[in-house]
Amino acid sequence: MKKVILSTKPSVFHIKFEFSSKDSSPCIHIMEMISAGDALIVLGSQTVFFILGWLFFMKQLFRDYEVDQKAVQIFFSVTFAISCTLFELVIFEILNVLSNSSRLFTWRTCLYTILVLLICLMPLYFYYSLIKMQRFVPLSWVMPLTLICWLITIYAFWRLGDNFPILSAKHGIFSMQQAVSRVGVVGVTVMANLSGFGAVNAPYTCMSIFMRPVTEDDIAQLERKLRQNFDMIVAKKRKLALKELELSRTNVESVSLFKRVVGTFKAAPTGTLRDQIRLLNSEILPLEEFGKHLFLELVEAHNAKNRVEYSKTWQGIYFNIVGHFFSIYCIWKIIICTINIVFDRVGKVDPITKGMAIVVHHMGYQIDVRFWSQQISFLVIGIIAVTSIRGLLITIAKFFNAISNRQSSNLVVLGLAQLMGMYFVSSVLLIRMNMPSKYRVIITQVLGELQFNFYHRWFDVIFLLSALCSILFLYLAHKRTPIR
Template structure:
């Protein structure tokens, strides 16, 4: 009976996660593209399922769900399958999809070039290991530990970039202090400019169409007229008139192009002003005030995280006590609760960073969806989906490596056995370095953007 219970969990949960990932890809990620690449959806769903299953297994370790042997085998199957997807299946799928979408070549050429592209990718992927001291030298070149270490460094880099940007962007998005000063009058004025520009474009297009019809009529008349001397001078005058019409059409075409480009700028400005006005109205609501307070909390935490990352880099150490740990210690001291302070403080700290990272991932997915919708047709969308699936897989593999350091020793046993004895401290140090760089760059970018808005509002 217990074996049936374990089997239902081992089989049932990945299937449920895969179904959720499949419908997320189909209904939410590229809904406006009428996305119908079934193989791409399946690959995305498998990667999504494996990612969620790894987090599920971490919970199983803490809560002691399933027996030790089942968990160990479950870990190996999930992790090895994820590596197979990230290193072999998804890169090959991306190269094949790229060649089919951008180059109209024969099938044998697609296969040949896909093999070449994959070989280049595999060479670059393996070369990563030569510059980072993240693995013990005792492991052979093509061992599973070598693969995990390389996937981990890419995933940790992505996670640190997203977390660094999210650490700065979360307070900037939530706090009313950073709201842009937009009035209803400025939005109305911008709306009038948009409509006026659209009216001018419509007027010039109508004039262009009239000139084009006139030119077509003159050409038709000339082709049907006799070439006798009586009409010779008339035909010359028609030719001169046609040249004048063509010049007018060329000028109108240039004017229409300039107005359409200016219209794009006006449309962006109008949408941006509307967005900031809606944010200002939202900030006055109860929920908006709550997020404003939350923004101040995130500001304090993110400043501390940036500071402690710099300290960790300078003194070459893994992060020590943070504000969350201190708060738990004070609470335990005054409330008298008997809990594992290091474990729960580390988990809460990781959850906060995880919330920032997940928010950033969500923002990245939305931004990429808008990017695909804006500049490409639906035949290219599946390439972006495959690329995001690979990034997602590497991201969650690296999450396991970082979470392992935040777990007590009794919960690390299986993870250590499965992934091997890697240089785990290196990943935390690398995370701090990339996080700090991403945070500083984000601060500079948002400062310049905010300053530019202030300057524009003065004119």
């Protein structure tokens, strides 16, 4: 049984939850207080994040489409706002912004809200929109089919947790930790794939050593081949049109009875025309396919030439240097992931505290470890948060522009919003390891006794596979034989 008691004082909202169980005589009392100032900070920041998500939706995703479903826009903006709030709360833990009870209340509210969105509301609306688009489905069947599809998804989502050691035995089957653990598996998988590809693609894109030298003569030669191919296609299509016209005239002339009798002597020319038309069609198709490859090769040649010219600018030189650092990071990360997987190793101490301990104990520097650990943790977590949000939004925009059309745009946005929410929830699970122990208390308290080490091992495995596959793919793309 649960009672909720609300009382108000000047600038303070007092919320008291009383839980009682028949199995245990004592009641569990959880007292949470959130001041008006803390509430204003949280609501203000969420409003800003919601507006930013709304603007990104309008200016980047749907700039070429008309918004015909406001619910999709609201789902995306709310998911973005809550996801950013999770990162904000991590930073608040380090800077000690808001009271402990306010942060705990906000953590729980955000997690419950985003889980309801990811597991219930967005999948239901996705299936509803998908089924409603199908003209052969009667309107009376839309809701039952939507519910059936959602129940199948929930069953598969729940069964997902049976294959991974992600939970402690203390958690009930309907606890929040059950949902977070499964969302974390999907989110960590998406994050590791994006990170693995990005760690390899960034140096490949930025470093001048991977740029293919292209001259004006190469581009002119490709353009000449493309024109010749186009002229051949036009000539053969003109010839094909004349043959088809001649065949149609022959068929019209053979309508009369006399012509039908005489037509028996003209069967051979008609058959020859059909054979010629069939031969021309068989010649045109390969030419058109070859023309597509030539056009793509020409576009890539122009892009490669622009990259070479850009690499000679100051900004290009800067990105070339950054690309070398990325390549070093990629090699280091692959080695570390391999070691972690082989030796089943997970760090017990956050990298910042460990690095500062090395400086203090081995290099002899006397510094305030507690103070600088907080400052550097704030800087690192802030950089991770900003780069994660920016990188994910860029990826979402590229993916949306690549696969969406007028009919599927709403469904694509709903799917991307779900991936975004899972991505940010799993980011919190992984960022926890980069925080000093004293800043992990509330996160651990909210999430419970999840098997955090599993998520780091799972990230290492997927990151390594993604990076190796990306290296192989880019190697084959870089070494492929150009069209001659």
